[in-house]
Amino acid sequence: MNAHDYPGILVVFDGIDGAGKTTQVRRLEAALASVGERVIVSKEPTDGPWGAKLRASATSGRLPFDEELTAFIEDRQEHLATKVIPALEAGAVVILDRYFYSTIAYQGLRAGGISPIEARIRRNVVEPDVAYLLDVPPTLATARIQARDGAANHFEKIEDLIQIDRLFREIAQRDESIVRIDGSVSEQAVFDSLLKHFVEGPFKRKRCAKDYGCDDPLHCTPRLTSNCTWWERAKALLGRPETI
Ligand SMILES: Nc1ncnc2c1ncn2[C@@H]1O[C@H](COP(=O)(O)OP(=O)(O)O)[C@@H](O)[C@H]1O
Ligand SMILES: Cc1cn([C@H]2C[C@H](O)[C@@H](COP(=O)(O)OP(=O)(O)O)O2)c(=O)[nH]c1=O
Structure with missing residues (x-):
């Protein structure tokens, strides 16, 4: 998979539920918009038909493995074609709350490991300029989910989150687009470190005048x-x- 040539910048936040993705997505969106960047925020699963089917399954009972994996992949292809790529072509910063790393980790758990499914999941995706993996201990993430939602959904049992956390680390070790950020510190401290990395790294690569x-x-x-x-x-x- 090669770096994309679009004028826009694709920034991904991924990690287990409760890691603080949505919180940091909003902060980065506000910061970049305040300096005049055009920012598009989106998430996976999307609000389209595939995403709706997947969200429903998170509370009513999960789809069979093949059907679930196909739905996440189809949802992403539609998302890329209708929203992400047009925004990148127009030069926007696109910030995604979850991307294909989630599919590798979450569906990898169901598949009994990453290797049987990774190549299929990575096929025809746009490589992000950077993917921030927010790293928090699963016990802390679970406590945050409980405080936020009152309960966990079917994707997010603690014993599963421990395994998914392990799979995310495994993916990060082999993928140089992924930057691990300690998500267990305060919201402001998390944001300070990722903003510094973003501005001096991917933002500089795309927006430097030379x-x-x-x-x-x-x-x-x-x-x-x-x-x-x-x-x-x-x-x-x-x-x-x-x-x-
Ligand atoms: N760094 C942080 N420290 C403490 N609480 C946090 C932090 N980041 C987010 N939270 C809180 O934890 C909960 C989960 O955060 P959220 O951004 O929704 O995570 P995610 O999108 O990864 O599931 C929210 O209630 C949020 O306010
Ligand atoms: C994008 C993606 C999400 N998921 C899972 C992770 C979430 O627990 C669940 C629903 O996502 P969602 O509720 O939208 O995310 P969050 O709880 O972080 O706000 O879908 C997968 O299993 N595979 C994937 O490819």
Whole structure:
């Protein structure tokens, strides 16, 4: 799988339920919108017909394995074609709350491991610019879910979350798009570390005025003339440009 060539930036948040994905998605959306980025937020499973079927199964009883796996894959293909790719083509930052890593981990648990299903799940997906894996101990995630929802759904029993957490770590070890972030600290501390990584990593790669990369920060003409989108927005986002 190769990096995409769209002008937009695809940012993924993944991890077990209760890891803090939705919280961080909202924070990143607000921060990037405040500096003038066009931001599209979306999630998987989607609100389309495949997603609706999957959501219903989370409370009423799970679909047979093959049917469930196919539904997640079809849902994603529709999502990519109708929403994600058009937004990336238009240059937006697309932030996803769960992506194919969830399918590898959650359906991998049902398949008895990642290897029988991973290649099929990765086929025809857009590689993200970065995927933040929010890392929290399953016991803490479960406590947060209980506090948030009052109960867990069928996908999220504690014994399953322990295995899914293990599978996410296994995926992260082999996939260089994944960045593990400690999600067990405060919301603000989680956001500070991921924002710093995002601005100095994927955001810089896509928004630096020099398409060959930022080679000479002190004598950079686009920076000195306020013509580097990345530099202007990085200063506003991080508030401490001397460290960049
Ligand atoms: N870093 C954090 N520390 C403490 N509580 C958090 C933190 N991040 C999120 N929460 C809370 O935990 C619950 C689950 O967070 P949420 O963002 O919905 O997780 P996810 O989308 O991964 O399921 C929410 O009630 C949220 O307010
Ligand atoms: C995207 C995806 C989600 N899931 C699971 C994880 C969630 O427990 C469940 C429903 O997702 P959802 O309720 O939308 O997510 P959350 O609880 O994080 O707000 O679907 C899979 O099993 N495979 C997948 O490919």
